[in-house]
Amino acid sequence: MRIGDLAQRTGASVRSLRYYEEQGMLSSRRSASGQRHYGEDAVCRVLLIRQFFAVGMTGKVIAALLPHLKDPGEGKRCPPEVLRQLTAERDRIDAQSDELTRTRQTLDALIKTAQEAPRSPRF
Template identity: 75%
Template sequence: MRIGELAERTGVSVRSLRYYEKQGMLSSQRSASGQRHYDEHGVSRVLLIRQFFSAGMNSKTIAALLPHVKDPGERCPPAVLRQLTAELDRIDAQAEEIARARRTLADLIRATQEAMRATRTSE
């Protein structure tokens, strides 16, 4: 598939796809006219890249880890395993912080709604 179709299927801009390729996170075959062509694996690869970005990983880290994500059953080198573990720990800490922020917001909303109801009742 050409770059436009990959962009459409993944919801990622053509510019981002070019960036991913430049950073070594995505690869394509070039036609004689220089157009990029991607196989079906490109869709899942781009979705994985987006997932990692959404989790707060930077492009350097993603590019370093992606070669080891090809086959989840394959063993990773110890250095990569340490990096994966560190990213998981970071994401877990981030998830806990988000959960705390969510609880705080929910408490604020609930308290505001209760105060509004109490004000209406006393009028």
């Protein structure tokens, strides 16, 4: 599939797809005229890259991890440093999730207080 098709199927911009390729996170083959062509597996890869970016992972970290994540079963054979990075990212996401939960609870309390506040009569 061409880059525009991949962009449409994944919600990523063409510019983002080019960036992913420049950073070694995505690969394509080129036609004789220089157009990028991607296999079906690129859809899942781009969705994973976008998911990782959405939780705050950096491009450098994503690029380092992706070669070890081709097949879910391969996680068992990750080098120790990759396993440490995966664990650190998971722990960071857990902490971020906990902070979001606390923030939501604060907002819920503020909303409840605002809704229960007596209203002054209108004349």
